[in-house]
Amino acid sequence: MxxxxxxxxxxxxxxxxxxxxxxxxxxxxxxxxxxxxxxxxxxxxxxxxxxxxxxxxxxxxxxxxxxxxxxxxxxxxxxxxxxxxxxxxxxxxxxxxxxxxxxxxxxxxxxxxxxxxxxxxxxxxxxxxxxxxxxxxxxxxxxxxxxxxxxxxxxxxxxRQRHLVSYILGSVDFGSAGEEEAALVSVPPYHVAGIAAILSNVFAGRRLLQLPTFEPGAWVDLVRAEGVTSAMVVPTMLARIVEHLDAEGPSSPGLPTLRALSYGGGRMPQPVIERALDLLPDTRFVNAYGLTETSSTVTLLGPDEHRAAVASDDPKVRRRIASVGRPLPGIEVSIRDEAGAETPDGEPGDIWLRGEQVSGEYREQGSRLTDEGWFPTNDGGWLDDEGFLFVTGRIDDVIVKGGQNISPGEIEEVLLRHPAVADTAAIGLPDREWGERIVVAVVVRGDVDISPDDLQDLVRHELRSNRTPDLVEFVDELPYNDTGKLLRRVLRERLAHLGDA
Amino acid sequence: MPELTPGSRWASQVCTTEVIIVRAPDGDVDLECGGSPVVAVGEGGPNGPPDAEAAGGSLLGKRYIDGDDTLELLCTKPGDGSLGAGGTLLDLKDAKPLPASD
Known part of the structure; x- marks a missing residue:
């Protein structure tokens, strides 16, 4: 209020x-x-x-x-x-x-x-x-x-009020929007980003527009009709917007009023973001990572970092297009091992977060914060040497093969770099010998010719051989919920026949 | 005056200024506006003009900090008085703009 x-x-x-x-x-x-x-x-x-x-x-x-x-x-x-x-x-x-x-x-x-x-x-x-x-x-x-x-x-x-107010005061300049600015919200009200969008834009003085049911054509039309200057989407929405703009062909008027486009709430396939950067050369892209329990955004990959990553020849910088950037002021990030100890530089572990906006509390279960105020997110990730955070997926989704913990995100990130891979998910299915076997479901882009061997070789070459998928299954699509989260449980059920009984 | 806890709200006695505390040091701070001590919001309205040396005004939505950067507050209603602590005027905090994420 x-x-x-x-x-x-x-x-x-x-x-x-x-x-x-x-x-x-x-x-x-x-x-x-x-x-x-x-x-x-x-x-x-x-x-x-x-x-x-x-x-x-x-x-x-x-x-x-x-x-x-x-x-x-x-x-x-x-x-x-x-x-x-x-x-x-x-x-x-x-x-x-x-x-x-x-x-x-x-x-x-x-x-x-x-x-x-x-x-x-x-x-x-x-x-x-x-x-x-x-x-x-x-x-x-x-x-x-x-x-x-x-x-x-x-x-x-x-x-609580203090979490949301800390988030807004820490991330938004009061009245910073010009009178002509308008933000388009297409995430539903039960998504934390839908709530954050209302608070942020009101505090900035920016007009709010809403698209109650997302449909790419309607989204593009609304941006053009209302002169929308900023918008937030989940990755599946951006993929469909990119498809829509591509289908308009060379005579597409583009989205000239759209100055800023932020995305988050799930994993972004690299080809989608790269195509979006091409199609919208004047739009500033922001990748935001956050959880419901952290009052929305805690880390950001900013516009200049996006353009620097895609323009760079340095693989380390280029890779940051797949990162979620660096923490907001007032947010600390720490990567912890299973015992809660900080991992050595660059090693993956559980992402822990601390800051005034971090709630980490549930109504029935109470606070999940440690005594020092850290919230263990149960998201796996690692930090590069300049503090860019890479999120590899839920810890619960880790594949355990022959006693080795293998993060699906790590394999998926490599596969998504292949031009023929439109989308992919790695899961563990029961294996008599190894405990779990690595199965990757792959959605192929267009009619590109590609064999399972190519993809297995790619992972073997980029990662260690124990990360190599045991099976590659080509599928028409992956299961997502309506806010763009991959439903690995559903995928495991669909592909259960590929595991040992 | 009561402790300046983060989230507590204070009003000027000499103008329409209201503020909310973002950060405060431990111990007593004499927060002032227009040269007079502030009071809790709702406990008394504008009463008399600000002192001449503290009449530069406060700006809506701006953050103010003290010299040690231990006290920070946000102006939630603007007024004619300048904000100060212990007889020294507070400084306007430079905003570091972040890209909008939602």
Whole structure:
């Protein structure tokens, strides 16, 4: 709320959300947030649950919950009814806001009132309140986000006001956006980047535009129609945008207004980012790495580092296109072994993070921070000699073959450098002799001729022979969830026949 | 005055300035605006003009630091008074721009 009040103080009449001609101004947004808080208090809501796509109401609901001092809990509206109801039931009592026409999905849950977003928005627009009685309590829970649960039950990550405010104050200059700037958000509200985008852009004074359901043609059209200057996408979205622009051919008008494009939330295939750099020569690319538990971004590969990497002849510099860059000010990165000791320079291990924005806390399980304040991410990675961080994948996904720990990311990074490899994933499948065997699933680009031997030789040559895939399986596509995370569990099930019983 | 804990919010007694503490040293700090001690937000409004030597004003969204770089605060509402600590005016902190990541 403090962030929104400052923005309203700085540029009340600027458009905050929506199109240039009829969007909500910062003053309008402040008023809607006040009306939301009044509504939440009147029903004694303990949480504000959202089961909805991005909409013009979303920022007001987020700030309104903060104003009322209660957690904002965006749920994945794509979940089946049963799972959605289970998650909502975990945060009762609550006021739940449903996508128009879907209130019945959450009806009848104990302690949960359901309101249709369209109806609520009409009420909020008609409410005039002059109250300005929000408080700032750093310990208040601002947002509860259920982690995507690619393994096991979803856990509710706790982000307190102090974590989010530290993130914003540490990474965004107040009012730094020009009046013509607009940011396009196409990640859903239940993704930490969707929340961070609202806070960052409000604090910067940048107009927010939303694309509730991502589709590359619609994204490109919106960038052109609204003169979008910055956007955040997950890797699978960028791959589809690149395809779309390529299909427009030489007469494509490009995206001349797009000054900055950031991506994150999963592994980026190198050919996609290289093609994107070619297609959008005037756009500044940023790769952001972060987790729900760290209030979004903790490391950045900046625009100049992108261009320097692709232009360099030095393999060490060139390789950094596959890194997630260096930490934000105020964030420390440490690579630890299984016993929690720092690994020697350049050796891979578990990525540990520390900083004011790092929460590392779950609602049911409590804080996962060490006594010294470090959050073990369970992401594997290593640092090069200038502090660039390379993320190799979840520690749980490590392949154990003959007692050796092999990171899938390491093999995938090598394979993705092959021009014929559009996408790939390495997994371990049961092997009677070795414990696990290395199986790589490969999506081939176009109709390039390529044999399993070529790929096995490539890995043997670039890495050690014990990293060489035992089997190469060509597939049409890899399984991803709707925010672009590779579902290795699903892939293991699909390819189970390639392992020993 | 109560301790300046990070996240605590303070208001000027002589102008409309409000600030939030980002970092503070241990121990007592006499935070001032317009030459008068600040008070907790909501405890008293603008009352009299700032001192002439502390009337340069505060700027919305800017960070201010002391000479030792142990105290840092963010101006959340601007005003006519200048921010100071223990009789010395605070400096405007240079912003290091980061590329937008979201």
């Amino acid at each position: 403090m962030l929104l009040e400052m923005a309203t103080g700085g540029f009340a009449d600027r458009v905050a959300v929506g199109s240039r001609d009829d969007g909500l101004t910062f003053a309008d947004l402040f008023g809607r947030a006040a009306a939301t808080a009044e509504r939440l208090r009147s029903v004694d809501a303990g949480h504000l649950v959202l089961a909805d796509v991005s909409s013009e109401a979303l920022p007001a609901l987020l700030f309104g919950a903060s104003w009322a001092g209660i957690p904002f809990v965006p749920l994945n509206y794509r979940l089946p009814d049963g799972e959605l109801r289970t998650l909502a039931g975990r945060v009762s009592p609550a006021l739940a806001v449903a996508q128009p026409g879907t209130t019945e999905r959450l009806d009848g849950l104990d302690g949960i009132g359901v309101v249709d977003r369209g109806d609520l928005w009409q009420d909020l627009s008609a409410t005039r309140t002059t109250e300005n009685d929000w408080g700032f309590e750093g310990e208040d829970v601002a947002v509860l986000l259920f982690t995507s649960g690619t393994t096991g039950d979803p856990k509710a990550a706790v982000l």
